[in-house]
Amino acid sequence: MPGSRLGSVLLLAAISTAKYIVPGGRWHDTEGNLINAHAGGITVVDSKFWWFGEYKVEGQEEGGGVSVYSSEDLATWTSHGFALEAIEGHPYIAPNHIIQRPKVVYSEETGKYNMWWHADNSTYGWLLQGLATSDKIQGPYTFVSATSPLGNWSQDFGIFTDYKDGKSYSLYSNGDRREGRDVYLTSYNSTLTGLDKVIHRFDKYDLEAPTIIQTENSYYALMSHKTGYRPNNVVAFRADSLSGPWSQPFIVSPLNTRTYNSQSGFSLRISGTKKMTYLYIGDQWDSNSLWESRYIWLPIEIDDNKRSLSVQWHDVYDLDVKSGQVTPISGKTYYASDAQVSGNAFKQEANFASSNLIVTGIYGNDSTVSFSGVQGTGKPQWVSFYYQNTDDMGFGDQPGGTPDRIGGTWQLRRISWVRVNGGEKVESLYQRDTHKGIILSTPLLLNLKEGSENTITVGGLHNGFDVKGADLDRIVVYPPEK
């Protein structure tokens, strides 16, 4: 049964989670470095999670190789360096190539781990699938080939393994050309080193970034629209069987949140002792600085009777991978309507905001907003900033689109500075664009002193274009991790 060890996440080693999952936060590994594994996939081996993703740094946004991390709780991650390194001058995995959306599956038949990814040149002219193998899950992986799946094109890439029979499938969009614009679901042969046959084609929906979630009775295929690195409304299709018939696509999150500013890419089924939990593993891309992109992981609610699925937002939550339970953490809210403004910042009527008022005009160092009387514990605490940033001009799900007609350039995020108690330390808060009237949140880990005398001040930092901060509705201060 190929790949059966990896089919589902069962009876994981008991460790009670002390670390929260904070979508959109800066996630650090156990050595204190930022986790650098974009558009990733997670493989489960002997109760351990292995996260493979694209390594991106400033100046090497593509072709940087594949990094790998391991965890027992999905929150505490240990780096194992590169699973696949780019090789200067290599015909397929040189640093000037595209090495995207890596996924790893184990073949019982060969006893090897197979890494597959979208292999391309920098102008997306090849549209191939790369294969590298290793005897060990963490690698290093050795390049084997880069091929066209059954002779066709392949762009955004995913792998799905059916937990019932252990069979694995390749999922890929076939690019943006007119003859493409489909998503394929194709079975692997038993060594997981080649493809067998097309099981289904999602014909002409023009979607990408596919992943499949399996419940006891259904398969749900999630995909995003094609708006480059701008997020859009991810959709899902449902079917009883992988070969279909598949349902019409439907939107999986509140409209105009654009899937909480994220793109789909992977999902995980966690079969806990108390609950089955489905996890959405998405990317919050930052096209103005791709290496600053973050991860949006959220629980997915599925009701098979209603044939519905929705991705649920939580600022901060605890996921117990053993029981499968998700516990949202509650925090204390401080409203911008009660905050002090300085300079040209002011409170403006906004019927979609918490108190019908939102603070706008936050700019540079002189036009700021301060929340005072904030309760702290003396330990690092996550603070979520609820904001609106309308720079996008309200783009939709269509490919192309025109940039901000005021500035003429996509300004996909503003950056605010945040200071605690007037201190020297300046935290940078990245605030992705939103639709008008849509309030989303983004978190920072802050050090508040013990007691209720803390002041959190927010101003504007340079985002490459201007020093505007996003409009602020409220902040929520969460208790520290245990």
Ligand SMILES: *[C@@H]1O[C@H](CO)[C@@H](O)[C@H](O)[C@H]1NC(C)=O
């Ligand atoms: C990528 O490959 C295509 C197809 O072979 C080719 O036309 C294009 O010039 C290549 N791009 C680069 C940057 O080499």
Ligand SMILES: *[C@@H]1O[C@H](CO)[C@@H](O)[C@H](O)[C@H]1NC(C)=O
């Ligand atoms: C290859 O792509 C063409 C054009 O979309 C399609 O007609 C054909 O069925 C595909 N074949 C396979 C095996 O994917």
Ligand SMILES: *[C@@H]1O[C@H](CO)[C@@H](O)[C@H](O)[C@H]1NC(C)=O
């Ligand atoms: C699977 O396909 C690959 C690539 O074509 C081939 O090398 C391998 O032998 C195949 N495995 C089986 C079991 O047919």
Ligand SMILES: *[C@@H]1O[C@H](CO)[C@@H](O)[C@H](O)[C@H]1NC(C)=O
């Ligand atoms: C605001 O102050 C910071 C230092 O805290 C400085 O780096 C930055 O240039 C200032 N920005 C403006 C617009 O004056």
